[in-house]
Amino acid sequence: MSFSLTSLIPGVGNEYAHVATAAIVSGGLMLAGAAARSSMVKLGDKAVIPADKFSAKGLVELTVEFIHGVVDMVIGEHGRKYTPMFSAVFVFVLINNLVGVIPGMTPATQQINTTLGMGIFMFLAYNYLGLKENGVAYLKHFLGPLLALAPLMVVIEVISHIVRPVSLGLRLANVMMGDHTVLGVFTDLVPLLVPIPFYLLGIFVCFVQAFVFTLLSMVYIALATAHDH
Numbered sequence: 001m002s003f004s005l006t007s008l009i010p011g012v013g014n015e016y017a018h019v020a021t022a023a024i025v026s027g028g029l030m031l032a033g034a035a036a037r038s039s040m041v042k043l044g045d046k047a048v049i050p051a052d053k054f055s056a057k058g059l060v061e062l063t064v065e066f067i068h069g070v071v072d073m074v075i076g077e078h079g080r081k082y083t084p085m086f087s088a089v090f091v092f093v094l095i096n097n098l099v100g101v102i103p104g105m106t107p108a109t110q111q112i113n114t115t116l117g118m119g120i121f122m123f124l125a126y127n128y129l130g131l132k133e134n135g136v137a138y139l140k141h142f143l144g145p146l147l148a149l150a151p152l153m154v155v156i157e158v159i160s161h162i163v164r165p166v167s168l169g170l171r172l173a174n175v176m177m178g179d180h181t182v183l184g185v186f187t188d189l190v191p192l193l194v195p196i197p198f199y200l201l202g203i204f205v206c207f208v209q210a211f212v213f214t215l216l217s218m219v220y221i222a223l224a225t226a227h228d229h
Contacts, residue, residue: 004017004018004021004104004105004106005104005105005152006020006021006024006105007020007140008020008107013128017106018106018107018108018110018111018113018114019097019108019114020134021096021105021106021107021108022096022108022114024090025092025095025096025099025108028095029091029092029095030046032056036060037178038055039057051203059136060107063087063090063091064083064084064087066082067083067086067087067090068083070086070214070215070218071083071086072158074218074219074222075218075221075222075225076222078225079218079221079222080191080224082218082221083120085125086214086217086218089122089217090210090211090213090214091210091215093109093118093209093210093213093214094206094207094210096108096109096114097109097176097205097206097207097209097210098178098203098206098215100176100179100183100202100206101183101199101202101203101206106180107168107176107180109172109173109176109209110173110176110177110180111173112169112170112173114170114173115169115172115173116166116170118167118168118169118172118213119164119165119166119167119168119169120169122164122165122166122168122217122220123161123164123165123218123220125221126217126220126223126224126225127161127224128223129224129225130221130224130225133224133225134225138224141157142154142157142158163218166212168216168217171212171213172209172212172213175205175209176205176206176209179202179205179206181200182192182198182202183195183198183199183202186198
């Protein structure tokens with residue numbers, strides 16, 4: 001693993017630098033959420049009025065509105081209740097990705113342990129929501145359309161579901177590792193001006209990968225919560 005400023009924290013080192021980075025980001029997001037909640041309480045009814053200028057509140061509203069629109073397209077109106085969860089997932093992945101653009105920092109999302117953990121979370125989430133929405137009927141899709149093929153379909157479906165969190169984790173970790181490596185190489189070779197396009201490309205990749213992770217999670221939940229099982 002490449003050097004990260006979080007590895008300088010006593011007891012962390014390079015081995016757990018990604019854990020420290022993820023913890024710092026998580027703590028920062030929770031503090032920001034608590035501050036936002038406190039601010040909304042103080043504003044009262046005015047809190048529902050959209051921001052009329054560039055601000056943190058405006059960025060959050062824009063993000064939630066964007067995720068809300070994607071949820072409508074992928075899952076449908078019945079999926080709107082999951083918008084807060086998807087917004088949180090998107091922001092968490094995005095901020096962790098963007099940490100890698102800061103000189104001296106390594107994104108937690110380039111470590112497979114972190115991304116695999118996030119993939120497992122989504123795996124548990126969509127299966128739980130599938131059972132919650134459809135009850136025992138959710139398990140019928142593991143059997144396939146024909147009873148005679150049920151034993152074979154069960155094996156195929158189980159393997160398919162196990163691969164999902166692994167593919168989510170591998171895709172995110174590998175792309176972020178490649179992006180951070182390219183940026184690091186050009187920054188070391190020519191530290192002035194030349195790396196700027198790669199920083200801009202890196203920021204773009206951070207947004208795209210956060211969106212892809214969130215979009216695939218939406219697809220899995222859309223399939224799990226469909227009422228045609």
